[in-house]
Amino acid sequence: MTKFCYFYDRNGDTIELSKAEALHLTQGEIVAHGVIVSDTACDWQRSAFIRGGGKLIASGKNLDALCERLEELNVSANNFKIVSEPIPRLRKGDHHAIIQVADSIKGPVDLKNPETVFVLIISGEGCWLSESDEEAEQAWKTLKYKPFAFCNALPIKIARAMINLTATHGDSVFDPCCGSGTIPLMAAELGFSAMGGDKSWPNLNISRKNIAHFGFDAELLQEDATETNRATGCIVTNLPYGLYLPISEEVLIGMLNNFKGLTKKVSIVTTDDISEKLTDCGYQINQHILSKSNNLVRHIYLTEVI
Numbered sequence: 001m002t003k004f005c006y007f008y009d010r011n012g013d014t015i016e017l018s019k020a021e022a023l024h025l026t027q028g029e030i031v032a033h034g035v036i037v038s039d040t041a042c043d044w045q046r047s048a049f050i051r052g053g054g055k056l057i058a059s060g061k062n063l064d065a066l067c068e069r070l071e072e073l074n075v076s077a078n079n080f081k082i083v084s085e086p087i088p089r090l091r092k093g094d095h096h097a098i099i100q101v102a103d104s105i106k107g108p109v110d111l112k113n114p115e116t117v118f119v120l121i122i123s124g125e126g127c128w129l130s131e132s133d134e135e136a137e138q139a140w141k142t143l144k145y146k147p148f149a150f151c152n153a154l155p156i157k158i159a160r161a162m163i164n165l166t167a168t169h170g171d172s173v174f175d176p177c178c179g180s181g182t183i184p185l186m187a188a189e190l191g192f193s194a195m196g197g198d199k200s201w202p203n204l205n206i207s208r209k210n211i212a213h214f215g216f217d218a219e220l221l222q223e224d225a226t227e228t229n230r231a232t233g234c235i236v237t238n239l240p241y242g243l244y245l246p247i248s249e250e251v252l253i254g255m256l257n258n259f260k261g262l263t264k265k266v267s268i269v270t271t272d273d274i275s276e277k278l279t280d281c282g283y284q285i286n287q288h289i290l291s292k293s294n295n296l297v298r299h300i301y302l303t304e305v306i
């Protein structure tokens with residue numbers, strides 16, 4: 001049976017989110033730190049954290065075992081190239097490893113115009129060789145350069161992973177506290193119908209300009225998240241936080257109570273642990289993931305209204 005192998009971002013600050021997103025998108029199993037094997041192919045370019053992969057050709061507990069397996073399978077390719085993903089990244093010797101693996105594959109090497117690109121994952125836990133999908137462009141990464149900045153903007157990878165973990169095909173994605181528009185922008189880029197709201201007209205206007213700048217569409221309204229009545233496939237939102245955007249307990253509870261009437265799937269990122277409040281308001285927390293950056297700890301909740 002054909003298997004697929006992918007590797008994901010192993011940055012310590014976002015590793016839990018990276019793992020959760022990779023497992024969700026591939027429906028596979030983690031076989032080593034940063035490596036997933038699955039039964040189905042995954043459109044990994046939609047992912048925030050999966051960095052590459054494709055059809056699994058062979059694996060082994062070490063390089064010699066992998067090469068033996070390649071020879072047993074009589075693997076051949078025309079004009080191929082091997083790129084390596086050493087885990088950890090600074091691991092030495094992958095150049096020799098590439099040559100050893102290339103020697104076990106029949107066919108000519110072409111580093112400039114390869115017809116086939118193989119990805120060699122080398123880690124202390126094993127080696128995997130997969131045939132890489134087309135080299136990714138990942139145009140979405142340019143969405144990081146929004147022309148109108150915002151001090152409390154959510155990193156785009158977190159926004160993308162949260163959407164991937166929450167929305168399913170055909171959903172509309174609504175961020176009722178959209179600030180500079182990171183979540184609706186990312187949702188629109190992923191092909192969802194995007195909605196955004198913000199109590200502040202200047203912030204909503206920043207969203208409007210940022211989304212238009214990249215040529216995307218979103219239904220944006222100035223409204224209070226405690227009162228909005230726009231029903232949606234899911235809510236993905238980044239609650240106000242910090243000195244400049246404080247949120248009172250009353251407003252938070254008001255939002256949580258209001259969101260329940262709009263959708264069944266609510267994913268929230270916040271800088272406080274709001275587990276108890278979510279449960280008290282009738283949410284089931286399916287995943288609670290922490291992500292750190294400098295002194296900021298983000299709590300990411302993937303919930304379901306019960």
Ligand SMILES: C[S@@+](CC[C@H](N)C(=O)[O-])C[C@H]1O[C@@H](n2cnc3c(N)ncnc32)[C@H](O)[C@@H]1O
Binds near residue numbers: 225238239240
């Ligand atoms: C943390 S920021 C969102 C940042 C956004 N994710 C981004 O990447 O730019 C929170 C936003 O919530 C808005 N906000 C605060 N209270 C609100 C309320 N009651 N209803 C709607 N929006 C509110 C603020 O104006 C602010 O733009």
